[in-house]
Amino acid sequence: MESIGVLLVxxxxxxxxxxxxxxxxxxxxxxxxxxxxxxxQHATSIRAVVGRSNAGADxxxxxxxxxxxxxxxxxxxxxxxxxxxxxxxxxxVTNTPDVLTDEVADLAIGLILTLLRKICExxxxxxxxxxxxxxxxxxxxxSGKTVGIVGLGRIGTAIAKxxxxxxxxxxxxxxxxxxxxxxxxxxxxxxxxxxxxxxxVACPLTKETHHIINREVINAxxxxxxxxxxxxxxxxxxxxxxSALLEGRLGGxxxxxxxxxxxxxxxxxxxxxxxxxxxxxxxxxxxxxVMADLVLGNLEAHFLGKPLxxxxx
Amino acid sequence: MANQKNNIIIEQSSEDNNLPKVFLHGPPKFSIVxxxxxxxxxxxxxxxxxxxxxxxxxxxxxxxxxxTAVVCxxxxxxNAEVLQLLPSLRLVCTPSAGTNHxxxxxCLRRGIQVSSAGNLFSEDVADLAVAxxxxxxxxxxxxxxxxxxxxxxxxxxxxxxxxTGKKIGIVGMGRIGLEVAKRLExxxxxxxxxxxxxxxLLSYPFFSSVLELATNTxxxxxxxxxxxxxxxxxxxxxxxxxxxxxxxxxxGRGALIDEKELLxxLIEGEIGGxxxxxxxxxxxxxxxxxxxDNVVLSPHKGALTSESLIGISQLVEQNLKAFFSNKPLxxxxx
Numbered sequence: 001m002e003s004i005g006v007l008l009v010x011x012x013x014x015x016x017x018x019x020x021x022x023x024x025x026x027x028x029x030x031x032x033x034x035x036x037x038x039x040x041q042h043a044t045s046i047r048a049v050v051g052r053s054n055a056g057a058d059x060x061x062x063x064x065x066x067x068x069x070x071x072x073x074x075x076x077x078x079x080x081x082x083x084x085x086x087x088x089x090x091x092x093v094t095n096t097p098d099v100l101t102d103e104v105a106d107l108a109i110g111l112i113l114t115l116l117r118k119i120c121e122x123x124x125x126x127x128x129x130x131x132x133x134x135x136x137x138x139x140x141x142x143s144g145k146t147v148g149i150v151g152l153g154r155i156g157t158a159i160a161k162x163x164x165x166x167x168x169x170x171x172x173x174x175x176x177x178x179x180x181x182x183x184x185x186x187x188x189x190x191x192x193x194x195x196x197x198x199x200x201v202a203c204p205l206t207k208e209t210h211h212i213i214n215r216e217v218i219n220a221x222x223x224x225x226x227x228x229x230x231x232x233x234x235x236x237x238x239x240x241x242x243s244a245l246l247e248g249r250l251g252g253x254x255x256x257x258x259x260x261x262x263x264x265x266x267x268x269x270x271x272x273x274x275x276x277x278x279x280x281x282x283x284x285x286x287x288x289x290v291m292a293d294l295v296l297g298n299l300e301a302h303f304l305g306k307p308l309x310x311x312x313x
Numbered sequence: 314m315a316n317q318k319n320n321i322i323i324e325q326s327s328e329d330n331n332l333p334k335v336f337l338h339g340p341p342k343f344s345i346v347x348x349x350x351x352x353x354x355x356x357x358x359x360x361x362x363x364x365x366x367x368x369x370x371x372x373x374x375x376x377x378x379x380x381t382a383v384v385c386x387x388x389x390x391x392n393a394e395v396l397q398l399l400p401s402l403r404l405v406c407t408p409s410a411g412t413n414h415x416x417x418x419x420c421l422r423r424g425i426q427v428s429s430a431g432n433l434f435s436e437d438v439a440d441l442a443v444a445x446x447x448x449x450x451x452x453x454x455x456x457x458x459x460x461x462x463x464x465x466x467x468x469x470x471x472x473x474x475x476x477t478g479k480k481i482g483i484v485g486m487g488r489i490g491l492e493v494a495k496r497l498e499x500x501x502x503x504x505x506x507x508x509x510x511x512x513x514l515l516s517y518p519f520f521s522s523v524l525e526l527a528t529n530t531x532x533x534x535x536x537x538x539x540x541x542x543x544x545x546x547x548x549x550x551x552x553x554x555x556x557x558x559x560x561x562x563x564x565g566r567g568a569l570i571d572e573k574e575l576l577x578x579l580i581e582g583e584i585g586g587x588x589x590x591x592x593x594x595x596x597x598x599x600x601x602x603x604x605x606d607n608v609v610l611s612p613h614k615g616a617l618t619s620e621s622l623i624g625i626s627q628l629v630e631q632n633l634k635a636f637f638s639n640k641p642l643x644x645x646x647x
Contacts (some may be wrong), residue, residue, distance in 0.1 A: 013472070102477035106500060110447035114454065117444050117618075119609060123454045126610035127603040131596040133340050133388055141618040143436040165499030166440065262466045269461045276460045277453065278468035284451070286475040 004303060005045035007038075007065070010055035012074055013285075016292035020050060023296070029055075039064050048072065048299055053232075053279065054261055056080030062091065070302045072295045075282070076100060076155075078312060079205035079232055086313050093313040094298040096291040098154060100282035104202075105158035107281055108230045111254030112147075112163075112198055115226055115275045116140040140226075140251075143167050148196030150189055150212065151203025151231070152178055159200055171196055174203070189213070193220035198228060205232035215240045218250050226252045230281055233259040242267050245274065256281050332356040333637055334376065336399075338366050338385035350630060354637040355382065365389075370398060382406060382636065384629060387613075388595065390414045396423060404636045408625045410434050410489070410616070412646050413539040413566060421647050428632040431644030432488045433624050434616035439492035441615045442534050442564045445588025446497075448609045449560050450476050455606045474558065474585070477501050482530035484523055484546065485537025485565065486512055493534055505530060508537065523547065527554040532562065539566035549574045558585045564615050567592040576601050579608060590615050 006024040008017065020026045027046065032038040046065050049057045053075035059082045062068060070092040071081055078095050086093050114120055117139045125131060147163045149156045149172040160170045160183060171184040173192040178185070186192040189212055193199050199221050203209050213227065213236040221227060227250060229236055238259045244250040245268070252273035258264050261279055268274050282288060297309045333355045337344045344362040358376060359369060366389075370377050382404040385391050391405050396419050405415055405427045412429055420427050448454050451473040459470055481497050483490045483506040494504045494517065505518040507526040512519070520526040523546050527533055533555055537543055547561060547570040555561065561584065563570055572593045578584045579602075586607035592598050595613055602608055616625070632642050 011467075011469075102501070103475060106447060106476045107451055107453075110444070110451050110453050113440060113444035114448055114457075117441060117614075119444055119448055119611065120454045120457045122611045122614060123609050124458075126598055126612050129598075129600065129603070131598065131612045133596050135342075135612065137614075138617055138619045138622060139614065141437055141620040142440050162496075162499045165496045167436070262468045264460055264463075266463075269463065275453065275457050277456045278460055278470045280451065280456055280470060280473065283470075283472050284475040285472045288472060 003045075004047050005042060006048045006050060006299070007042075007046045008050050009057065009061075010050075010052035010074075012050070012052060013288045013292060015289060016050075016074065016295060019292070019296055023300075024048070035061075048302075050074070050295060050299075051081065053077055053281070054080070058082050059085050062086065062089065070094070070299065072298050074288075074291045074295050077204055077232060079234075083313060091313070092302060092308060092311060094295070094308055094310050095312050096294045097310055099290045099294060100287050101154045101158050103284055103287040104155050104230055104281045105162055107256060107277075107283075108155075108159045108200055108202070108228060109162045111228045111230065111256065111275055111277070112200070112226070113142055115228065115252050115254040115273075116142045116145075116198075118272070120275055121272045142198075145169075145197040146171065146195065148172065148186075148192040148199045149183075150174075150192065150199065150201045150235075151209075152181060152183070153202065153204075155230070156200075156202040159202060175208075189217050190220045193217045193225065196221075197224070198226045201227075201229045201231040201235045203231055203235070205234055210234055211237045213237065213241070215244070218244045221250060223248055224251050226250075226254070228254040230256045233257040233261060238265060245271055333381040334358050334379045335382045335384065335633060336366065336369070336376075336380045337362040338383050338389045338391065338395075340386075340388070343386055352630065352634060354634050366395065366398075382633060384408065384633075385414065387411060387414045390416075391420075392416045393419045396420070396425070404428070404633075406629055406632050406636075408629050410438070411538065411566060415646075417647055426636065426642060427646040428636075428642045428644050429646045430616070430625055430628060433628055433644075434621055435488040435492050437618050437621050438489050438536075438564050438615040439496060441590055441611070442489075442493050442536065442562050442588075443496050445562045445564070445590065445609050445611065446532060446534070446560060447476060449562070449586040449588045449607065450474050450479075452606070454609050478503070479532055480505070480530040481532045481534060482506065482520070482523075482526040483517075484508070484526065484533060484535045484569075486515065486517075487536065487538075489564070490534075490536040493536060509542075523551050524554055527551045527559070530555070531558060532560045535561070535563045535565040535569045537565050537569065539568055544568050545571045547571065547575070549578070552578045552584050555584055557582060560584070560586045560588070562588040564590045567595060572599065579605055 004024045007027045009029045047069045049071045051073045062085050072094045076097045143166045146169045152172045152174045173189050242265050254275040256277040335355045335357050341363045378401050380399050384406045410430045478501050481502045486506045486508045507520045588609045590611040
């Protein structure tokens with residue numbers, strides 16, 4: 001199989017890179033200062049692309065790889081892959097659902113708790129050496145609050161389950177109401193935001209959900225409300241979010257994702273009521289390894305003519 | 314007009330003089346945070362909670378025998394010496410769940426009642442325990458710090474470790490321990506515990522020592538009382554048994570852990586990380602902690618949410634009112 005060309009478009013854990021290198025003729029996109037060099041030399045030998053949440057394959061790249069058969073993403077979200085083009089050209093697409101659900105849900109709860117209970121701020125405060133007895137900076141209780149989830153898929157459901165253990169009430173918005181769900185449904189995100197204390201974004205990024213968190217939603221959430229985004233940066237109108245935080249129209253935000261990673265709006269660095277993470281949703285050794293195995297398993301199945309493990313297309 | 318005003322002041326004083334006297338035994342800001350609303354049942358001698366008790370008595374020796382109740386907080390002990398100073402004391406009211414700053418045995422001996430926060434803070438403290446655990450495991454504060462340093466692009470941040478499914482050992486299965494267990498069960502964690510006695514109604518596996526508990530788990534969460542038996546209950550042996558990937562969370566009292574040993578184990582990589590809301594000599598925290606990325610430090614805020622504050626103010630007032638109306642305390646300790 002060493003003659004099969006595989007293009008790696010994003011940095012992945014060493015284990016995955018090493019295995020891909022062992023099994024295939026691996027091209028790393030960052031080894032070429034210009035992508036045109038890579039394409040001129042090797043386009044025809046590339047039969048697979050391996051991507052991640054931060055890099056995929058757009059229409060231009062897909063067109064430039066005439067022998068592309070499969071795109072395998074180490075992520076559940078595939079918004080950076082031109083799915084329609086893949087369907088047109090009969091290119092298979094796989095992702096890594098289920099194996100990262102718990103990890104991302106754990107992180108969402110972690111973001112909520114660190115945000116409401118001001119853990120990062122407290123940590124900074126103690127490390128400054130300035131702690132004096134009787135400093136009574138109050139924080140916000142999480143238990144018993146109302147959590148509103150945008151997108152009640154696998155990850156949204158896992159977040160709901162964990163929140164319920166904190167005696168939280170759960171409500172949600174999704175494209176269609178889930179008849180089997182016991183949680184309260186709101187037919188719009190604005191209504192959801194008006195009726196919850198903490199709004200969590202957990203849906204896929206599509207044309208419809210682009211900037212689903214806009215000024216209206218942010219204002220509905222309000223100065224006592226908190227936004228947590230573990231979806232994609234483009235779910236949120238970022239400039240609107242920043243001005244709402246600066247003006248005190250929103251209580252706080254916990255963000256694992258940003259519109260233009262790795263860029264983070266600098267105004268956020270001055271704020272105490274935000275928690276900022278470098279897209280670590282699935283970021284544990286255990287889970288990234290399982291995701292890697294799924295990528296490798298899908299590629300192997302494809303090149304052996306067997307059924308794919310987790311096909312999207 | 315002036316005479317009337319003076320008369321009013323005198324009248325108020327004589328009214329106050331007949332009311333039982335309550336003393337606020339805490340730091341200067343303590344009273345702002347916890348002052349019961351003025352009541353017809355009792356009179357607070359020192360609303361500004363300044364000067365501290367011994368100085369106050371030195372300046373007003375006649376009050377030593379007039380003080381019937383004390384509202385005290387951690388760091389301001391009510392020990393045998395204080396009890397000796399206040400011969401008319403009948404009630405000690407602490408706005409905390411912990412009572413290690415009160416000599417309960419001596420209070421019992423003298424027939425002094427004690428009230429605490431009861432279970433008011435259990436949820437908030439349990440929430441904090443889980444918050445600290447997720448933060449340490451998933452490196453949330455460290456990652457936030459990393460981003461704010463703005464030095465590193467592209468993002469190359471180390472991976473954390475998975476929480477779902479981990480084996481959690483809870484030390485102390487009172488109300489707080491139970492709330493922690495309930496929360497972590499939703500993360501599919503496997504709960505086991507150690508406490509003074511096995512709880513017959515609990516189905517979680519029980520270990521009769523913290524050492525055994527640490528040997529069989531990945532995470533230790535301290536939710537127990539501080540007393541002679543539990544001082545330094547987490548020592549070097551326990552930490553080595555917990556192992557290199559292990560995490561310790563302390564929302565109990567600082568002295569439950571041998572702090573010097575903890576620092577050593579963290580620096581040498583003998584344990585994975587620690588989330589600490591309490592320390593042996595608050596507010597002093599050893600500087601060596603500050604440079605460690607695998608610890609999360611919190612200034613004893615387990616119960617300090619806006620919601621809890623409203624709750625505890627009400628509870629302290631209700632306990633004082635009940636006591637001075639000869640009714641049972643709402644949250645008695647002894």
